[in-house]
Amino acid sequence: EAQVTQNxxxxxxxxxxxxxxxxxxxxxxxxxxxxxxxxxxxxxQIYYSMNVEVTDKGDVPEGYKVSRKEKRNFPLILESPSPNxxxxxxxxxxxxxxxxxxxxxxxxxxxxx
Amino acid sequence: AQRVTQPEKLLSVFKGAPVELKCxxxxxxxxxxxxxxxxxxxxxxxxxxxxxxxxxxxxxADLNKGETSFHLKKPFAQEEDSAMYYxxxxxxxxxxxxxxxxxxxxxxxxx
Numbered sequence: 294e295a296q297v298t299q300n301x302x303x304x305x306x307x308x309x310x311x312x313x314x315x316x317x318x319x320x321x322x323x324x325x326x327x328x329x330x331x332x333x334x335x336x337x338q339i340y341y342s343m344n345v346e347v348t349d350k351g352d353v354p355e356g357y358k359v360s361r362k363e364k365r366n367f368p369l370i371l372e373s374p375s376p377n378x379x380x381x382x383x384x385x386x387x388x389x390x391x392x393x394x395x396x397x398x399x400x401x402x403x404x405x406x
Numbered sequence: 407a408q409r410v411t412q413p414e415k416l417l418s419v420f421k422g423a424p425v426e427l428k429c430x431x432x433x434x435x436x437x438x439x440x441x442x443x444x445x446x447x448x449x450x451x452x453x454x455x456x457x458x459x460x461x462x463x464x465x466x467a468d469l470n471k472g473e474t475s476f477h478l479k480k481p482f483a484q485e486e487d488s489a490m491y492y493x494x495x496x497x498x499x500x501x502x503x504x505x506x507x508x509x510x511x512x513x514x515x516x517x
Contacts, residue, residue, distance in 0.1 A: 297449075328507075334509055335507045335508050337507075338505075383450065385450075394440075395452070395505060397449045397451065398449060
């Protein structure tokens with residue numbers, strides 16, 4: 294089944310404790326992206342990747358890092374999480390940038406205390 | 407600047423009533439527009455895209471370039487339509503195509 298998976302689905306952590314949210318897709322998509330969803334703000338792009346080893350900042354990259362060492366995986370790294378990073382995070386992939394249908398993961402709900 | 411505006415945070419209707427979820431955009435070129443839907447406890451999924459000119463689950467959306475709008479409509483709402491709806495625009499930004507989402511409108515359909 295073609296899908297985007299994320300782990301963990303739920304995470305409670307404390308300020309400053311590094312964490313990684315994994316994202317994997319099995320559709321051989323080149324383009325992957327991370328969004329955060331906050332009430333009243335919709336989805337805002339954090340980082341995106343156009344292919345292996347090619348990543349760039351989205352609209353709200355501060356406090357986040359990403360890597361794309363393999364085509365299927367695009368982990369999101371929070372080196373020192375802060376409470377304002379409490380949010381719902383979605384990973385998405387598509388066969389090319391922007392104008393193609395994006396396939397979303399199930400979301401990761403993060404609470405930073 | 408590219409922007410997608412969904413003026414209503416919440417739209418509450420009764421079953422069988424017509425529904426219109428508003429979406430206005432700001433973009434200087436020729437945009438591609440989408441509606442995504444998120445049902446309770448499910449992931450976002452594409453509902454429809456303007457270039458397909460299709461009707462999905464009874465929903466339609468017409469791109470009006472003069473009014474820069476892409477409103478989502480359904481003549482008779484059903485309870486299972488209750489969900490969060492996001493309008494999105496794909497356009498060039500800084501040399502690459504980017505998908506920009508509106509803030510979303512929650513549709514609540516009451517029996």
